[in-house]
Amino acid sequence: MTKRFEEELAELKKCTLKMGNLVEIAISKSIKALLDRDVKLAEEVIGADDDINHIEIVIDEKCLDLLALRQPVAIDLRFIAAIMKMNGELERIGDLAVNIAERAKYLATQPELKISLDFTRMMEFTQKMVRESLDALVNKDAKLARKVCLEDDVVDDLNRQMFLELIEHMKEDPETIERSTHLMLVSRHLERIADQATNIAEDVVYMVEGKIIKHHAEDYCTIPR
Numbered sequence: 672m673t674k675r676f677e678e679e680l681a682e683l684k685k686c687t688l689k690m691g692n693l694v695e696i697a698i699s700k701s702i703k704a705l706l707d708r709d710v711k712l713a714e715e716v717i718g719a720d721d722d723i724n725h726i727e728i729v730i731d732e733k734c735l736d737l738l739a740l741r742q743p744v745a746i747d748l749r750f751i752a753a754i755m756k757m758n759g760e761l762e763r764i765g766d767l768a769v770n771i772a773e774r775a776k777y778l779a780t781q782p783e784l785k786i787s788l789d790f791t792r793m794m795e796f797t798q799k800m801v802r803e804s805l806d807a808l809v810n811k812d813a814k815l816a817r818k819v820c821l822e823d824d825v826v827d828d829l830n831r832q833m834f835l836e837l838i839e840h841m842k843e844d845p846e847t848i849e850r851s852t853h854l855m856l857v858s859r860h861l862e863r864i865a866d867q868a869t870n871i872a873e874d875v876v877y878m879v880e881g882k883i884i885k886h887h888a889e890d891y892c893t894i895p896r
Contacts, residue, residue, distance in 0.1 A: 697768035705775035716772035723765035800868035819872035826865035
């Protein structure tokens with residue numbers, strides 16, 4: 672592998688990590704906007720989505736150039752293919768953070784619901800999954816990637832718990848249905864972010880091992896001893 676090709680792969684990895692950092696920030700700000708009822712912060716998240724969309728295009732172009740001009744093989748080919756898939760997953764996470772920010776912006780204009788929901792924990796766990804999936808990419812760590820696959824169950828459980836609590840709240844006070852529905856969607860968006868992080872982790876396993884585990888998590892998402 673030529674030195675120039677190594678530099679191009681390193682630059683591609685750098686761009687992907689930058690995008691990952693942007694979406695982590697977007698997740699954090701969107702939940703903070705929700706909890707603090709901060710319309711301005713929600714608008715920041717919505718406005719920053721253009722940056723995420725721009726870097727998605729840059730990464731796609733870099734990947735296509737490498738495929739066309741360098742004709743990579745083996746793990747280098749799988750690396751570029753995985754980055755192309757991850758790129759779309761990260762862009763979707765950015766979109767989901769925007770969706771949360773839009774819910775936060777609306778809820779900030781409405782009377783506050785008297786219900787305690789642990790969005791902070793759910794946000795921190797989804798961020799952790801995104802970060803770990805990218806760490807797995809950087810370090811070519813299939814074991815860590817498989818760990819992310821297993822962690823998705825925790826977020827699924829949190830989402831289910833919030834759904835049940837909000838349903839009960841709506842039964843007790845039907846006037847809260849619209850606001851509760853928005854909170855239910857916030858929980859669902861976080862759950863979907865965890866799903867996207869799991870998809871990234873599956874792509875890392877493919878990159879490192881050449882093994883496609885998507886739709887077969889019950890067979891492959893076990894952490895090797």
